[in-house]
Amino acid sequence: MKFTPPQLSVYFIAGTQDVSRPLREVLVEAAIGGITMFQLREKGSGSIQEEDKRLALALELKQVCHEYGIPFIVNDDVELALASGADGLHVGQEDLQAADARSKIGSSLILGVSAYTSEEAEQAVRDGADYIGVGPMYATRSKEDAKAVVGPERIEEMRRNGITIPITAIGGIAAEHVKTIISSGAEGVSVISAITAAESPEKAAAAFLAEIQKAAM
Numbered sequence: 001m002k003f004t005p006p007q008l009s010v011y012f013i014a015g016t017q018d019v020s021r022p023l024r025e026v027l028v029e030a031a032i033g034g035i036t037m038f039q040l041r042e043k044g045s046g047s048i049q050e051e052d053k054r055l056a057l058a059l060e061l062k063q064v065c066h067e068y069g070i071p072f073i074v075n076d077d078v079e080l081a082l083a084s085g086a087d088g089l090h091v092g093q094e095d096l097q098a099a100d101a102r103s104k105i106g107s108s109l110i111l112g113v114s115a116y117t118s119e120e121a122e123q124a125v126r127d128g129a130d131y132i133g134v135g136p137m138y139a140t141r142s143k144e145d146a147k148a149v150v151g152p153e154r155i156e157e158m159r160r161n162g163i164t165i166p167i168t169a170i171g172g173i174a175a176e177h178v179k180t181i182i183s184s185g186a187e188g189v190s191v192i193s194a195i196t197a198a199e200s201p202e203k204a205a206a207a208f209l210a211e212i213q214k215a216a217m
C-alpha cells in the first residue's frame with residue numbers, strides 16, 4: 001500500500017496489553033469510527049511473546065485493516081512485519097537502526113521512525129523514513145519508558161529547522177489537543193489509550209477525525 005501523508009491523520013496504535021477485550025473487536029470499532037492507519041505495538045508488560053501467536057494476531061488484524069482500506073504497520077519487530085506481509089514497520093531510536101530497517105524491508109514498505117529531537121529527525125530522513133513520530137506531547141500512560149514531555153513546540157522547532165518529512169504527534173493526546181498539534185505542523189495524531197480506554201472506540205475515533213477535518217479548514 002503506497003504511503004500518503006493523509007494516512008497519518010488518525011493513527012491508532014495498540015497491542016493486546018492495551019485492551020481488556022479482543023483487540024480485533026476494538027480495531028473494527030475504531031476503523032468504523034474513521035482511523036486512517038493502524039500500528040500493532042505488541043510490547044511491554046502483558047504483551048504476547050510467542051512468535052506463532054504474534055503472527056496469528058498480526059495476520060488477523062492486517063485483514064481487518066485491509067477490509068477498511070487502511071495500512072497495517074508493525075512496531076519494532078521486523079521479522080513479524082515481513083512474515084505477516086505488513087504494509088510497514090515502525091522503529092524507535094532504541095530499536096533496530098532505521099537504515100538497517102529500510103534495507104531489510106525494502107523500498108515499497110512504509111517505514112516510520114520515532115524522533116525526539118531535530119537531529120534524530122534529520123537522521124531518520126537520511127535513513128529513508130516515510131514519516132516520523134514525535135513525542136511525547138503530553139504525559140502518557142501507554143509507554144513504560146517514555147521520555148520527558150516535549151509538547152507541540154518540538155514539532156514547531158523541527159519545521160523551523162526545515163524538516164519537511166510527514167510528522168505524527170504521539171503521547172497523551174486527546175481530541176481537544178488536535179487543533180494545537182496540527183497548527184504546530186504535524187500531519188496527524190497517534191493515539192493509544194484515547195481509543196483503547198474509551199467507552200466507545202468508534203465514537204473516540206470519529207471525534208479525532210472530526211477534529212482533524214476542522215483543523216484542515
Ligand SMILES: C=C1C=NC(C(F)(F)F)=NC1=N
Nearest residue numbers: 075090114132133168170190
Ligand atoms: C514509540 C512510538 C512513537 N511513535 C510512533 C508513531 F506514532 F507511529 F510514529 N509509534 C511508536 N510506537
Ligand SMILES: [Mg+2]
Nearest residue numbers: 076091092095
Ligand atoms: Mg520502539
